[in-house]
Amino acid sequence: MSIQNVEQLNDMHIDVLKEIGNIGSGNAASALAELLNCPTKINVPAVRILDFGDAVTYLGGPEKIAIGVLVNLSGDIKGMMLYVFQEAFASKMTGCLFGSKIENMMDLNEMEVSLISEVGNIMCASYINAISSLAGMRIDVSVPMLTADMVGAILSVPAIEFARTGNKVLFIDDSFIIDDSEIKSNMILIPEMASLNTLFGALGVGE
Amino acid sequence: MMADTVTVGIADLNAVKAPDTLVTYALGSCVGVCLYDREKKIAGLAHIMLPHSSEAIQNIDNKRRYADTGIEELIDLMTSMGASVQAMTAKIAGGAKMFSTGSSVFNIGERNVASVKEILAGYGIRIAAEETGLNFGRTVFFHGDTGIMEVRAAMKETKML
Numbered sequence: 099m100s101i102q103n104v105e106q107l108n109d110m111h112i113d114v115l116k117e118i119g120n121i122g123s124g125n126a127a128s129a130l131a132e133l134l135n136c137p138t139k140i141n142v143p144a145v146r147i148l149d150f151g152d153a154v155t156y157l158g159g160p161e162k163i164a165i166g167v168l169v170n171l172s173g174d175i176k177g178m179m180l181y182v183f184q185e186a187f188a189s190k191m192t193g194c195l196f197g198s199k200i201e202n203m204m205d206l207n208e209m210e211v212s213l214i215s216e217v218g219n220i221m222c223a224s225y226i227n228a229i230s231s232l233a234g235m236r237i238d239v240s241v242p243m244l245t246a247d248m249v250g251a252i253l254s255v256p257a258i259e260f261a262r263t264g265n266k267v268l269f270i271d272d273s274f275i276i277d278d279s280e281i282k283s284n285m286i287l288i289p290e291m292a293s294l295n296t297l298f299g300a301l302g303v304g305e
Numbered sequence: 306m307m308a309d310t311v312t313v314g315i316a317d318l319n320a321v322k323a324p325d326t327l328v329t330y331a332l333g334s335c336v337g338v339c340l341y342d343r344e345k346k347i348a349g350l351a352h353i354m355l356p357h358s359s360e361a362i363q364n365i366d367n368k369r370r371y372a373d374t375g376i377e378e379l380i381d382l383m384t385s386m387g388a389s390v391q392a393m394t395a396k397i398a399g400g401a402k403m404f405s406t407g408s409s410v411f412n413i414g415e416r417n418v419a420s421v422k423e424i425l426a427g428y429g430i431r432i433a434a435e436e437t438g439l440n441f442g443r444t445v446f447f448h449g450d451t452g453i454m455e456v457r458a459a460m461k462e463t464k465m466l
Contacts, residue, residue: 150315151314151315154331159330160330160331160444161330161331161444161459163459166403166404168404202460204459204460205460243404243405244404245403245404245440247333247403247441247442247459248330248331248333248442248444248459249331250315250330250331250332250333250442251331251332251333251401251403251441251442251443252333252403252442253333254315254331254332254333254334254335254354254403254442255333255334255403255404255413257315257354258334258335258354258355258413261316261354261355261370
């Protein structure tokens with residue numbers, strides 16, 4: 099039976115996604131260390147299936163200000179990926195690279211936008227590359243789009259995209275150690291269900 | 306009499322009588338539809354995600370998601386509380402384009418607003434105020450005693466409409 103919505107994923111599917119997340123985050127950590135020129139380590143990511151509402155709560159509530167970097171996926175896997183930066187992570191990055199914290203999340207300067215978009219892109223691309231190489235698939239990632247706003251408003255974009263098939267999201271919890279401080283960040287993956295079935299088929303955990 | 310504030314979640318709806326207030330947080334591309342019966346002082350709020358129930362791929366498990374079925378349910382709820390469609394006016398907010406790109410899916414905010422307007426027109430409900438579009442999230446308080454829609458956005462002045 100093919101999967102119709104994320105709620106039908108079993109433990110084996112989740113394990114596969116976790117392992118992909120593990121490889122992806124490992125790649126991301128090395129890329130991040132190089133970009134930020136700061137020692138960066140990564141813990142094993144947690145993969146959860148959350149209701150949209152729970153995801154918003156988890157990210158600090160609907161009105162919490164965060165930065166979202168969104169990419170579109172096309173090719174063998176179609177869908178969206180959203181990387182959510184909380185202020186601590188964003189400020190840590192600008193601190194490492196520019197020596198200054200972010201003063202106002204809603205009024206980022208050009209350098210900050212450019213850096214955060216690039217890191218969001220690296221995070222998403224690392225995960226996607228892990229899928230590509232494990233499953234032998236070709237996946238294209240669009241130019242990253244960035245917005246800083248209320249978490250609920252940012253998440254409305256993938257939530258709407260998801261509303262057609264269900265109200266749960268694949269939520270990936272990353273935890274990095276950058277320069278001795280622990281930084282949490284989250285990625286939300288919204289694949290089209292057909293693509294998810296193709297992926298599990300290619301990895302031998304489908305049907 | 307103590308006034309309560311009732312929260313309406315995403316793809317949900319509710320209605321209150323004066324002096325209670327409704328609130329829905331962080332509308333992005335979704336649209337908040339506020340309906341008010343000024344005579345009976347009954348206020349309703351729906352947090353709409355998608356333009357039309359015909360877009361549902363699977364069977365419609367949540368009618369409140371869609372503009373057509375959501376507004377219909379809101380009107381039913383309000384009339385069951387004593388409101389009449391003829392006495393209702395509407396105020397709408399949200400429908401932002403949160404990420405800038407040419408792709409159609411990101412224009413969903415605009416499509417939501419257009420659909421909400423068409424459906425309200427079908428019921429003959431006049432839109433008295435609108436705070437839609439652009440590229441930022443909005444929180445909406447809808448006050449049951451006055452019918453005022455209060456729109457808050459990060460780093461922006463609150464609007465009383």
